[in-house]
Amino acid sequence: xxxxxxxxxxxxxxxxxxxxxxxxxxxxxxxxxxxxxxxxxxxxxxxxxxxxxxxxxxxxxxxxxxxxxxxxxxxxxxxxxxxxxxxxxxxxxxxxxxxxxxxxxxxxxxxxxxxxxxxxxxxxxxxxxxxxxxxxxxxxxxxxxxxxxxxxxxxxxxxxxxxxxxxxxxxxxxxxxxxxxxxxxxxxxxxxxxxxxxxxxxxxxxxxxxxxxxxxxxxxxxxxxxxxxxxxxxxxxxxxxxxxxxxxxxxxxxxxxxxxxxxxxxxxxxxxxxxxxxxxxxxxxxxxxxxxxxxxxxxxxxxxxxxxxxxxxxxxxxxxxxxxxxxxxxxxxxxxxxxxxxxxxxxxxxxxxxxxxxxxxxxxxxxxxxxxxxxxxxxxxxxxxxxxxxxxxxxxxxx
Numbered sequence: 001x002x003x004x005x006x007x008x009x010x011x012x013x014x015x016x017x018x019x020x021x022x023x024x025x026x027x028x029x030x031x032x033x034x035x036x037x038x039x040x041x042x043x044x045x046x047x048x049x050x051x052x053x054x055x056x057x058x059x060x061x062x063x064x065x066x067x068x069x070x071x072x073x074x075x076x077x078x079x080x081x082x083x084x085x086x087x088x089x090x091x092x093x094x095x096x097x098x099x100x101x102x103x104x105x106x107x108x109x110x111x112x113x114x115x116x117x118x119x120x121x122x123x124x125x126x127x128x129x130x131x132x133x134x135x136x137x138x139x140x141x142x143x144x145x146x147x148x149x150x151x152x153x154x155x156x157x158x159x160x161x162x163x164x165x166x167x168x169x170x171x172x173x174x175x176x177x178x179x180x181x182x183x184x185x186x187x188x189x190x191x192x193x194x195x196x197x198x199x200x201x202x203x204x205x206x207x208x209x210x211x212x213x214x215x216x217x218x219x220x221x222x223x224x225x226x227x228x229x230x231x232x233x234x235x236x237x238x239x240x241x242x243x244x245x246x247x248x249x250x251x252x253x254x255x256x257x258x259x260x261x262x263x264x265x266x267x268x269x270x271x272x273x274x275x276x277x278x279x280x281x282x283x284x285x286x287x288x289x290x291x292x293x294x295x296x297x298x299x300x301x302x303x304x305x306x307x308x309x310x311x312x313x314x315x316x317x318x319x320x321x322x323x324x325x326x327x328x329x330x331x332x333x334x335x336x337x338x339x340x341x342x343x344x345x346x347x348x349x350x351x352x353x354x355x356x357x358x359x360x361x362x363x364x365x366x367x368x369x370x371x372x373x374x375x376x377x378x379x380x381x382x383x384x385x386x387x388x389x390x391x392x393x394x395x396x397x398x399x
Contacts (some may be wrong), residue, residue: 001054001356002310003233004076006241006264011358014263015232016056021227022048024105025219025236025244028065028073029089033096035285035303035314036277040237042300042391043267043308043327043359045102047233049389050355055339061226062105063219064090066112067212069167071337074089075344082202083112098286101391103351107226111218115204118213118221121255122183122206132252134174136186136209139226140216151264152242163243167215182214184277195389209358220255225247228258238266238311239276266312268311294319297326297392303359325369329387332372333394334380344385346379351386 005012024044024107051058066086076083125131129142138261142148187210203210252260272283300323306312347351354363
């Protein structure tokens with residue numbers, strides 16, 4: 001199997017005979033689950049299903065970024081406890097993904113449960129000279145890492161511009177360089193806050209005083225906790241390539257001294273009305289709204305009809321067309337399938353060749369639709385088995 005590696009910008013071979021550790025950057029639980037979230041997580045869901053069908057042992061980790069500026073801003077604006085907000089939104093997200101028939105990750109860690117390891121990593125980076133502390137906050141000094149930018153390949157001006165768009169505060173007076181990123185942020189809690197106020201910004205004790213971790217260090221800690229110093233495949237949306245994943249590489253490799261990730265996967269953005277989905281633009285399409293009108297199979301087929309590495313624009317007209325495809329496959333599926341993995345691969349080699357070629361789900365779906373136009377029990381069994389690899393649930397199985 002080959003996957004496009006964002007780091008090498010080449011197709012890389014995935015050794016399916018070896019154990020694979022997959023880490024996927026999960027939600028920041030304050031406004032879930034929109035179609036962009038679903039697209040990303042369904043792609044990795046299919047990747048895990050396919051690898052396991054081939055007999056590969058996969059450990060799948062997907063985190064929850066429950067300590068983040070966006071959550072704190074939302075909690076404060078609604079006078080809500082940040083932890084209650086994060087827990088509530090996480091439950092909603094898991095319910096949405098369950099209704100879309102996604103597999104549960106082997107580990108689903110929350111950032112707030114891994115502070116000890118984050119503090120340890122930060123401490124080592126300070127000792128090695130890759131970080132500095134000032135007024136209770138700790139920063140990674142990008143100038144000390146000669147390889148910083150090796151994932152994105154952006155120049156300094158582009159890096160700073162993109163980082164500023166995604167949460168960087170370049171005017172922080174404690175920084176040596178506007179691009180330096182936060183590893184540990186000093187607590188902003190003050191005595192003037194009312195004791196009756198529901199919102200209280202969280203803080204933890206550290207060698208540098210009370211505070212909370214930066215966004216990037218959270219994923220480094222959680223990935224290494226469950227998958228070790230080197231992760232086989234690290235995934236997430238393409239909007240995370242910089243600065244998040246660039247920062248993860250810098251802090252992780254300077255902490256361990258070895259390669260952090262073998263293959264980087266970045267799923268493309270989903271647009272609506274020609275623009276990236278965002279609450280400020282009011283163009284977000286939520287899964288729970290779509291599920292009121294469309295089946296989980298229909299939504300999955302819509303998403304998997306687009307290649308994971310190609311940006312696309314959501315249009316409801318396309319979704320209505322996908323309803324027809326879902327009905328074709330559901331009608332053709334067998335009530336059960338007794339085919340073994342080897343038999344399926346032998347009988348429908350085109351499906352597996354397509355999946356091996358950079359997880360080409362759009363073409364794989366077309367192969368199943370074409371197969372549905374033929375007659376016979378064997379075709380139905382193949383559709384059932386291969387459909388399950390794509391996470392489709394055929395109601396005929398329980399009728």
